[in-house]
Amino acid sequence: xxxxxxLILFTLWNTVTYAFEKQEFKKQIKKExxxxxxxxxxxxxxxxxxxxxxxxxxKVTIDIEIIVNANSEKSAKETFDRINFDFYNDENYVKxxxxxxxxxxxxxxNNNADYTINYYVNxxxxxxxxxxxxxxxxxxxxxxxxxxVDVKYGNFKMDGLSENLMVTLGYGNGTVExxxxxxxxxxxxxxxxxxxxxxxxxTKYSELEIIKGNxxxxxxxxxxxxxxxxxxxxxxxxxxxxxxxxxNEIAMTTNYTDVKISNFENSGAFNMSYxxxxxxxxxxxxxxxxxxxxxxxxxxxxxxxxxxxFYGSSSYGDIRFPSSMNTSRNEDSxxxxxxxxxxxxxxxxxxxxxxxxxxxLKLK
Numbered sequence: 086x087x088x089x090x091x092l093i094l095f096t097l098w099n100t101v102t103y104a105f106e107k108q109e110f111k112k113q114i115k116k117e118x119x120x121x122x123x124x125x126x127x128x129x130x131x132x133x134x135x136x137x138x139x140x141x142x143x144k145v146t147i148d149i150e151i152i153v154n155a156n157s158e159k160s161a162k163e164t165f166d167r168i169n170f171d172f173y174n175d176e177n178y179v180k181x182x183x184x185x186x187x188x189x190x191x192x193x194x195n196n197n198a199d200y201t202i203n204y205y206v207n208x209x210x211x212x213x214x215x216x217x218x219x220x221x222x223x224x225x226x227x228x229x230x231x232x233x234v235d236v237k238y239g240n241f242k243m244d245g246l247s248e249n250l251m252v253t254l255g256y257g258n259g260t261v262e263x264x265x266x267x268x269x270x271x272x273x274x275x276x277x278x279x280x281x282x283x284x285x286x287x288t289k290y291s292e293l294e295i296i297k298g299n300x301x302x303x304x305x306x307x308x309x310x311x312x313x314x315x316x317x318x319x320x321x322x323x324x325x326x327x328x329x330x331x332x333n334e335i336a337m338t339t340n341y342t343d344v345k346i347s348n349f350e351n352s353g354a355f356n357m358s359y360x361x362x363x364x365x366x367x368x369x370x371x372x373x374x375x376x377x378x379x380x381x382x383x384x385x386x387x388x389x390x391x392x393x394x395f396y397g398s399s400s401y402g403d404i405r406f407p408s409s410m411n412t413s414r415n416e417d418s419x420x421x422x423x424x425x426x427x428x429x430x431x432x433x434x435x436x437x438x439x440x441x442x443x444x445x446l447k448l449k
Contacts, residue, residue, distance in 0.1 A: 392429025
């Protein structure tokens with residue numbers, strides 16, 4: 086009797102488990118449109134990936150794959166019926182948009198199927214691209230055109246483009262090989278940029294790496310920046326960390342931020358509080374460095390044989406300068422210090438001005 090009861094329970098358990106075991110169901114949608122080689126392709130998807138490949142053909146092909154994992158064919162069909170697409174095309178514009186109806190979530194027959202929607206697209210490389218993807222990854226081949234990319238809760242990779250790029254990235258990682266000008270907003274993400282001309286970004290709680298650029302203008306908050314070779318940097322921010330390999334001109338207004346510059350060429354202006362500034366390998370023919378900081382330590386290392394004038398003051402801090410400096414003023418009242426002088430040739434164009442409160446300066 087006990088054995089029979091166990092057998093019945095085991096059989097019942099297997100039956101229930103099988104009934105709730107999900108199966109995979111697929112549906113394919115294929116579209117093909119002719120388009121002007123200078124037209125625009127718009128792709129709006131969610132809950133799946135978008136793969137964009139480019140060619141020299143003047144047509145757009147869109148293959149959509151819907152994958153549903155459900156307990157039954159009926160449940161899968163209910164999910165397929167909720168997923169629709171808005172297609173539009175004319176000679177200059179092609180659009181594909183995913184639309185998902187809300188799920189009824191009451192009753193014993195609640196459909197617990199999960200699904201993925203994948204776009205596989207081939208388009209002319211000379212067409213503009215407008216891509217929006219949420220909860221999925223995106224890949225884009227090289228474009229001879231401009232692009233707009235909006236990715237949330239997913240990653241994207243671009244092989245590069247010859248024109249301008251607009252990026253909105255949230256809760257994901259992005260990689261851009263190259264573009265002309267970049268305008269980006271990044272939050273809670275990571276962005277890698279290999280090469281661009283002009284860069285304008287607003288970022289927060291993110292990690293950014295820029296290998297090469299010309300003009301970089303950024304508004305930052307709680308970010309980490311690793312920057313290679315750029316000509317100009319303009320930054321307003323707070324609670325950041327900057328590691329810069331080489332910069333020609335820089336202007337920063339920032340709080341609670343550490344800045345490390347490995348090679349500095351021409352001019353810099355810093356307004357800082359509660360941070361640290363390190364500048365190494367300052368070119369001997371630099372133009373000026375101006376620092377106005379509170380609760381910030383400053384380290385400045387100028388190349389040998391450089392000539393420059395120096396004006397420094399510190400309240401509740403120390404000023405250390407090279408023994409080779411010719412000083413016209415060197416006052417220490419105990420809590421305030423003032424040092425004026427020059428290194429090398431008097432009257433040279435190079436100039437360093439540092440004003441500190443509650444911070445130390447080491448000039449080397």
